[in-house]
Amino acid sequence: MSVAIENFVKAIYKNNNNDVNDTKPGNIAKKLGISNAAATDMAKKLAAKNLLNYEKYQALQLTNKGEKMALNVIRKHRLWEAFLHKTFDMTLHEIHREAEFLEHETSDFLANKISDYLGNPKFDPHGDPIPNEKGEITTIDTSISLSNTQEGKQYIISRLMSDDKEFFDFCAQNGLKYGNSILVTKQFSKNKMTQISINNNTILLNEDFTNIIYVNDLN
The missing domain is CATH 2.30.30.90 (Ferrous iron transport protein A (FeoA))
Structure with a gap:
């Protein structure tokens, strides 16, 4: 899948699981820095691929397939953050910036190798939970x-x-x-x-x- 598609499903997942809790195309467009029309076009495209459910004027909801993709990208992002922080002592902003690029170029094989090397961490340096290789978040958030x-x-x-x-x-x-x-x-x-x-x-x-x-x- 393209970087644009991966970023789109990731944005929906993250907005649906934090205090924003608004996944309408306009809000996703704002998060990604694209136009509302571009977000709507992408939503229709991904609905045709069975990655999300799209209804005009309604919030976007990921399908199981779309959520699995989002969690896979998030897993790679947060593993890279943990690796960069541990290995190079980079700042929290620096690890996030670099992980934004690396997450799209990382195979599942390499992600698993990074996880093993780090001791299969449950959280990244920001405190965000890291999904396991099955795309599951096994920690309970009581914060x-x-x-x-x-x-x-x-x-x-x-x-x-x-x-x-x-x-x-x-x-x-x-x-x-x-x-x-x-x-x-x-x-x-x-x-x-x-x-x-x-x-x-x-x-x-x-x-x-x-x-x-x-x-x-x-x-």
Whole structure:
């Protein structure tokens, strides 16, 4: 399949499994940086290939075949991120950028070799789950967004859901890393901001950040 097709089904899968939860052609077009007309044409094309279900003005839904393709691409992407992070100590933005290219050029055979080499990891360096070779995500996600945490509780950072360089640079500079612990010291519900303590530093985050930083209860 072409890179465009793989990116299209991947975008539908990811939008359907995160807080966006909107897979209408217009939203997929925005995510991929293409026109609405191009997204609609692609949706019709992929419906003919039995990769998704298309109805005018309705959200796009992947078929089993389409979901399997999306998970296969995602598996390769996240395995490359884990490999690049471990081997070259590249930043979170750098590994994402490079994996966007590598995911389309990787055979299933090589993906399995990378997974074996890494010890078959369950998560990538962003905290995103890595599907197994059968296209299954075997982990259970119990994380919540930082905006939904409670004051006075400690949490472990479990996921950084972004591909923005400035966001990752900020996280790196402030110790906001997958697996690190934080203390939520204050929730400013009216202003939609969260104050946290990490590494003896106090940081105030707005909802643009707290909605894409996910954590698990430390206790």
